[in-house]
Amino acid sequence: MREITLNRANRIINAAFAEGKKRELKPLAVVVLDAGGHVKAVQRQDGASMLRFEVASGKAYGALALGVGSRWLHNQAAERPHFLEGLSGVSGDRVVPVPGGVLVRDGRGALLGAVGISGDSSDNDEACAIAGIEVAGFTPQAE
Amino acid sequence: MREITLNRANRIINAAFAEGKKRELKPLAVVVLDAGGHVKAVQRQDGASMLRFEVASGKAYGALALGVGSRWLHNQAAERPHFLEGLSGVSGDRVVPVPGGVLVRDGRGALLGAVGISGDSSDNDEACAIAGIEVAGFTPQAE
Amino acid sequence: MREITLNRANRIINAAFAEGKKRELKPLAVVVLDAGGHVKAVQRQDGASMLRFEVASGKAYGALALGVGSRWLHNQAAERPHFLEGLSGVSGDRVVPVPGGVLVRDGRGALLGAVGISGDSSDNDEACAIAGIEVAGFTPQAE
Amino acid sequence: MREITLNRANRIINAAFAEGKKRELKPLAVVVLDAGGHVKAVQRQDGASMLRFEVASGKAYGALALGVGSRWLHNQAAERPHFLEGLSGVSGDRVVPVPGGVLVRDGRGALLGAVGISGDSSDNDEACAIAGIEVAGFTPQAE
Numbered sequence: 029m030r031e032i033t034l035n036r037a038n039r040i041i042n043a044a045f046a047e048g049k050k051r052e053l054k055p056l057a058v059v060v061l062d063a064g065g066h067v068k069a070v071q072r073q074d075g076a077s078m079l080r081f082e083v084a085s086g087k088a089y090g091a092l093a094l095g096v097g098s099r100w101l102h103n104q105a106a107e108r109p110h111f112l113e114g115l116s117g118v119s120g121d122r123v124v125p126v127p128g129g130v131l132v133r134d135g136r137g138a139l140l141g142a143v144g145i146s147g148d149s150s151d152n153d154e155a156c157a158i159a160g161i162e163v164a165g166f167t168p169q170a171e
Numbered sequence: 172m173r174e175i176t177l178n179r180a181n182r183i184i185n186a187a188f189a190e191g192k193k194r195e196l197k198p199l200a201v202v203v204l205d206a207g208g209h210v211k212a213v214q215r216q217d218g219a220s221m222l223r224f225e226v227a228s229g230k231a232y233g234a235l236a237l238g239v240g241s242r243w244l245h246n247q248a249a250e251r252p253h254f255l256e257g258l259s260g261v262s263g264d265r266v267v268p269v270p271g272g273v274l275v276r277d278g279r280g281a282l283l284g285a286v287g288i289s290g291d292s293s294d295n296d297e298a299c300a301i302a303g304i305e306v307a308g309f310t311p312q313a314e
Numbered sequence: 315m316r317e318i319t320l321n322r323a324n325r326i327i328n329a330a331f332a333e334g335k336k337r338e339l340k341p342l343a344v345v346v347l348d349a350g351g352h353v354k355a356v357q358r359q360d361g362a363s364m365l366r367f368e369v370a371s372g373k374a375y376g377a378l379a380l381g382v383g384s385r386w387l388h389n390q391a392a393e394r395p396h397f398l399e400g401l402s403g404v405s406g407d408r409v410v411p412v413p414g415g416v417l418v419r420d421g422r423g424a425l426l427g428a429v430g431i432s433g434d435s436s437d438n439d440e441a442c443a444i445a446g447i448e449v450a451g452f453t454p455q456a457e
Numbered sequence: 458m459r460e461i462t463l464n465r466a467n468r469i470i471n472a473a474f475a476e477g478k479k480r481e482l483k484p485l486a487v488v489v490l491d492a493g494g495h496v497k498a499v500q501r502q503d504g505a506s507m508l509r510f511e512v513a514s515g516k517a518y519g520a521l522a523l524g525v526g527s528r529w530l531h532n533q534a535a536e537r538p539h540f541l542e543g544l545s546g547v548s549g550d551r552v553v554p555v556p557g558g559v560l561v562r563d564g565r566g567a568l569l570g571a572v573g574i575s576g577d578s579s580d581n582d583e584a585c586a587i588a589g590i591e592v593a594g595f596t597p598q599a600e
Contacts, residue, residue, distance in 0.1 A: 030316045033217050057210075064350015065507055067200075067224040070213040074176050081210040095506030110534040110541050110554050114519075117550030118511040120406055139506075220381030220425075221351055225404040233400075248396040255396050264403030268396050319503050343496075353486075353510040356499040360462050367496040 032060060032132060032141045036164050037069040040132075040143055044160030045073065048148070056147035056156060059084040060132075063141050065092050065122075073147070080146045086124030087153075088144030091131050093119060095139065097170035098129030099154065128153035131169035132161050140166065175203060175275060175284045179307050180212040183275075183286055187303030188216065191291070199290035199299065202227040203275075206284050208235050216290070223289045229267030230296075231287030234274050236262060238282065241272030242297065242314035271296030274312040275304050283309065318346060318418060318427045322450050323355040326418075326429055330446030331359065334434070342433035342442065345370040346418075349427050351378050351408075359433070366432045372410025373439075374430030377417050379405060381425065383456035384415030385440065414439030417455035418447050426452065461489060461561060461570045465593050466498040469561075469572055473589030474502065477577070485576035485585065488513040489561075492570050494521050494551075502576070509575045515553030516582075517573030520560050522548060524568065527558030528583065528600035557582035560598040561590050569595065 032040075037060040044058045055073035057080035062068050065088075072080055087098045093115065094101070102125055104112055116123045127150040132141045143161055145153040154170055161168040175183075180203040187201045198216035200223035205211050208231075215223055230241040236258060237244070245268055247254055259266045270293040275284045286304055288296040297313055304311040318326075323346040330344045341359035343366035348354050351374075358366055373384045379401065380387070388411055390397055402409045413436040418427045429447055431439040440456055447454040461469075466489040473487045484502035486509035491497050494517075501509055516527040522544060523530070531554055533540055545552045556579040561570045572590055574582040583599055590597040 031217070034214055038214070062350065063507075064221065064348065064352060066215075066221050066350060067213055068215055070210055071177055071181070072209075072211050074174070078207060078209050093506065093508035094512075108534070108555065110531070110538055113542060113545060114515055114553030114555065115508070115512060117545050118515040118553055119508060121550070220379065221349075222379035222401070222405060226380075226401060229400055229404040245396070248394070252396055256399060259399060259403050264407070267400030267404055269394065269400065317503070320500055324500070350507065352501075352507050353499055354501055356496055357463055357467070358495075358497050360460070364493060364495050 030138060030140065032062060032068055034069060039164040040160040041069060041071050043163035044145060044156040047156040047159035051152060053148040053152050056145055056153070057081050057084045058160065059088055059144045061085070061088045061092060061142050063092070063139050065089050068141065076147050083124050083146035084128070084144035086122060086144070087126065087129030087146065088142035089119065090123035090125050091129035091142045093123060097131055098125060099127040099171035101125035102127055103171070126150045128157060130154060130157040130161060133167040133169060135167065173281060173283065175205060175211060177212060182307040183303040184212060184214050186306035187288060187299040190299040190302035194295060196291040196295050199288055199296070200224050200227045201303070202231055202287045204228070204231045204235060204285050206282055208232050211284065219290050226267050226289035227271070227287035229265060229287070230269065230272030230289065231285040232262065233266035233268050234272035234285045236266060240274055240313035241268060242270040244268035245270055246314070269293045271300060273297060273300040273304060276310040276312060278310065316424060316426065318348060318354060320355060325450040326446040327355060327357050329449035330431060330442040333442040333445035337438060339434040339438050342431055342439070343367050343370045344446070345374055345430045347371070347374045347378060347428050349378070349425050351375050354427065362433050369410050369432035370414070370430035372408060372430070373412065373415030373432065374428035375405065376409035376411050377415035377428045379409060383417055384411060385413040385457035387411035388413055389457070412436045414443060416440060416443040416447060419453040419455060421453065459567060459569065461491060461497060463498060468593040469589040470498060470500050472592035473574060473585040476585040476588035480581060482577040482581050485574055485582070486510050486513045487589065488517055488573045490514070490517045490521060490571050492568055494518050497570065505576050512553050512575035513557070513573035515551060515573070516555065516558030516575065517571040518548065519552035519554050520558035520571045522552060526560055526599035527554060528556040530554035531556055532600070555579045557586060559583060559586040559590060562596040562598060564596065
């Protein structure tokens with residue numbers, strides 16, 4: 029399997045929401061992108077603010093851009109902020125370099141897509157992405 | 172109620188997919204935008220091509236832009252193509268002016284959001300949007 | 315196989331150039347995009363003008379956008395120019411809707427990417443894309 | 458000779474890949490731009506992530522922008538980050554100011570183009586660009 033089917037994308041989203049509920053987080057937007065960075069499924073919970081889809085997408089897109097979790101991008105900020113700005117520029121302003129964008133891999137490590145979450149703290153967003161990916165039977169890469 | 176809850180957005184999407192299956196259409200992308208034009212929920216079926224989310228969003232966004240269904244925009248093309256071009260420009264290139272973007276209203280006519288669909292012919296896309304909105308208990312406006 | 319390897323992308327390009335030479339065409343740019351629309355390999359022949367890469371990419375990107383060859387987009391121009399303009403807009407101005415963008419499928423019909431060519435007439439560009447894809451052992455879809 | 462021919466652009470790319478293999482680096486994208494900043498040839502190795510072409514191009518484009526290697530840009534970051542931001546802006550967001558973008562000069566110092574590489578660390582990317590340029594018989598300028 030080299031693809032996240034829609035069924036399993038929805039399972040990722042539901043599991044991420046369950047994790048958010050368990051942790052009593054604020055309303056979340058969860059985005060699943062395919063390996064080419066294109067939207068497969070999105071759900072934004074009631075009460076999540078206006079641009080949460082765009083932020084969540086930007087985390088997932090940034091992860092796919094370089095083949096790492098978006099926490100890796102975040103960790104570049106202290107020493108190489110200009111790299112993040114350059115990356116954002118050449119991506120067409122599609123990258124949000126903070127935790128919460130997590131790669132989805134299959135059991136053999138093949139890249140299938142990415143999950144991005146926004147709504148609570150970046151750390152909590154990331155925890156829900158990881159949980160959602162694992163519950164759906166995939167392997168997460170957060171950095 | 173002045174809002175499409177996530178539960179009902181998902182119901183719209185599922186009912187639109189059911190209509191597509193009944194009509195034996197190609198794989199679809201279905202987008203639900205809130206009244207501010209922001210993504211509430213999206214699902215792109217397996218096999219739907221790369222930019223179907225963007226096209227479906229563009230139909231829904233165009234509908235909200237002028238408070239009509241996107242078929243109305245399409246009908247402007249013959250006599251006022253320059254109007255559509257201007258609208259696209261001021262929207263930040265976010266409008267696709269063909270059928271398949273349908274407004275979602277409540278029983279009193281209040282605007283709650285819009286549904287955009289892309290994947291099959293524009294007429295079929297629109298039919299699925301209308302069906303999805305009605306099954307979920309809302310009132311569609313297609314032009 | 316769900317991917318165009320670099321080896322086979324280069325084979326496509328070399329075969330497309332051979333076809334161009336046989337037909338005595340002007341210098342060409344040949345672009346191979348993966349299924350997500352991202353550049354896999356490009357070669358622009360000596361003498362091909364400045365923006366041939368961008369034009370060739372735009373043909374291939376447009377093909378992937380809707381899952382058809384770019385000739386299909388071209389055929390929309392007479393009756394639905396506003397659709398092409400809308401598509402271009404939501405794609406971030408990445409679509410050139412004329413022949414010469416051809417989908418690459420495997421023997422079972424799975425989409426692997428697209429080839430775009432620019433340099434000579436659109437018909438000749440397309441013929442070279444088809445030839446390149448076939449020589450490399452894939453199945454072309456031109457419309 | 459005031460131009461990198463396609464033959465020699467390909468030789469640069471192959472030599473850069475050979476250097477990457479020797480150093481056991483991650484998969485790379487190598488871009489060769491002509492003196493006007495336009496794509497001459499690109500190859501992205503199997504496994505290199507989604508946006509490596511854009512990042513590699515951004516390094517090469519930044520080098521050409523100011524007639525220095527992109528390491529020079531990187532060295533500006535500590536004291537003049539605002540200059541890099543301004544440069545990125547006026548370039549249309551086409552600059553990635555980190556090492557790995559290397560100018561290509563002939564024996565007399567005339568500027569012929571630039572090579573950009575992305576995939577491993579910036580230092581390793583740059584080393585492969587230098588090696589590729591030298592093997593192809595040109596003179597590299599890395600900063």
